[in-house]
Amino acid sequence: MTGAEPGLMPSQVLSANRPDCDFPLNNLPYGVFSDDRGPRCGVAIGDRILDLAACEAQGLLDAGGTFAAPRMNDFIARGPDAWAAARARLTALLSPDGPRDLPLVAMAGARLHLPIRVEGFTDFYASRHHAFNVGCLFRGPDNALPPQWDHMPIGYNGRASSVVVSGTPVHRPMGQVAGPAGPEWTASRRLDLELELGAIVGAATALGTRITVDQAEDMIFGHVLLNDWSARDIQAWEYQPLGPFQGKAFATTISPWIVTRAALEPFRRVGAARTVDPMPHLRDSRPGFHDLAMGWTLNGQVMARVNYAVMHWSQAQALAHHASSGCPMNVGDLLGSGTISGPTPDQTGALLEMTRNGQQPVTVNGQPRTFLQDGDEVGLFAHAQGAGYRVGFGPCTGRVMPALP
């Protein structure tokens, strides 16, 4: 694939040709949808979804029947050659010269589902700004960054079972928190979001196998937006010495559309400058990041804007490190980038940083605010800007519901 930015590729679906549309022909993100019929795979084009199961049934393309499944895993497991062939075929079908009788469904009338069966969820900590900001809050500026931070992409295993699709209500969790008279059992009082990019692993590795960063890059099928909801008070009480657990296990929201690595290839770029040369197993030969304008909203108000390329460790480096012990990776593994934050408060991907752990309230719709309240709706957004078009992710939203008794 070339890094040249091709300009808008026009589609026969005219809504895809608008400069502010997240889903032009250049994008072709995959997802799972249902309408009067059950969940099956589709691709977003403008304000429509191309029914890939119907396309296969009509002989318009061939993916071995995998598009009829209610998850993308079976298609993804077919491998990079199949990904490239499907993209080329879909590009032809949806071009102005493509057939006119395509099985297109109005996105507005469809329900979007979790696009993959999440085999494993691992979250990293790859923004140096985020790691430093949070480290200062809890350990002070002299000990903000752990000594290994510049030498490896620090990560931890999350909980795959609580990964949900955009739009799923998120109930405030109950849990143990530190109190003045000892621990309390309470609804979290410090509910937060985390703006992240997720990588979906598209190839498996065997037990005992290591991979290079370049091999890891080729194993990534695509990306989603990811909100790693966090209960800071539960997390603070539980996380030493074995890491976050119930403070992050109640929900992780991802966007319904998987933007493929192929679609983002023209927007590849280098990340933050390094002060330490990576060890050999973490060295890469091409820019590991993408020029993505990202941010998040609270009840419709934009709270922060940041570029993904502010990150220090790429998702390919994270994947190579994940496999470095010989840990098997699977198709459908989801890797979170960790909170994406820049140096200033208006570039931070979490209220923990933005409000300095609640000490400096921000203003939301005219009211002072520290952490999330019941009824709040959080939205993540991201797109790569081309000349007269964009490759976008669509919405990744979640509304906070009261704790369940």
Next chain:
Amino acid sequence: MTGAEPGLMPSQVLSANRPDCDFPLNNLPYGVFSDDRGPRCGVAIGDRILDLAACEAQGLLDAGGTFAAPRMNDFIARGPDAWAAARARLTALLSPDGPRDLPLVAMAGARLHLPIRVEGFTDFYASRHHAFNVGCLFRGPDNALPPQWDHMPIGYNGRASSVVVSGTPVHRPMGQVAGPAGPEWTASRRLDLELELGAIVGAATALGTRITVDQAEDMIFGHVLLNDWSARDIQAWEYQPLGPFQGKAFATTISPWIVTRAALEPFRRVGAARTVDPMPHLRDSRPGFHDLAMGWTLNGQVMARVNYAVMHWSQAQALAHHASSGCPMNVGDLLGSGTISGPTPDQTGALLEMTRNGQQPVTVNGQPRTFLQDGDEVGLFAHAQGAGYRVGFGPCTGRVMPALP
């Protein structure tokens, strides 16, 4: 179920009636095996395996066809009534009065497989002795136990993809470790084992649902032995602040036979005395532990013996805590107890504790030893002792292989 210890229940399989046999009729542990035909479910009886797929095909019992699967998950998902019905039927079939033409396979000629598809792997830290011993090594006796230790079963998400069955070779992992001149990329020099009991979750909970400890108890299908292999030098460099990652991701070995909760019910007992009254969501109404004589061997030499009831937090309490944030639990989730250690070195479940982090070598086959060497074979064992019989787990072994280049 009654807590009364029934004495040996004789079987028509005479090898099951020996007092030192791990698999009498009282036990009936489930597993997955293959011979000249492919993997299917079976139950261990003496030195034989009853082919449950064949039993179903012959109309000897009915489990909805789930015993023909290469994993136990489908049967387990049928629920507690199905578990009880199958156990009653198997008890009748294998009794001296049962049919003589049962499809029995010699265990010696069968290959044993991973008995479940591991949906999620979570490891806890439920031995107060282990937590204190390890805490003293890394943080000193004054800060050995984290402040929340007595208030919750501390746990972390492990990596499900590297759970392997007994007998699978374990390659020494490569990884980053701290060195005198900064971090090094090396084969681990401090490879260790962890003696644990695993619990297999047999019922699912929905997102946002909490459960009581008594409900959690009823959700546990059975138990396995679990060796949570650990590279202490990789772990020490990586684990702050987000917990263990590649230092434990390379392999976790479990025993091939799932000893059901029903089989262990007569051996139920209370655990270690508590100094802190658990919060309501962690309170139980019945003894949460079992009288299990456990231990581990290195190259055939018994290194430690300990009783499981030395533990502080039960696996039902761990499960209730795991779901306490609303985290969904799934059939096939595997929960590790954490290292099972008593107060003295000859009761410790890891070399880290036994050798005081390598400072006090132990003698193995006449040679001083700190951590595991290539070629070492580690074996875990456990059984509940009845009057003239035992309910055992069979072997859980793994041999250390050299690091892969």
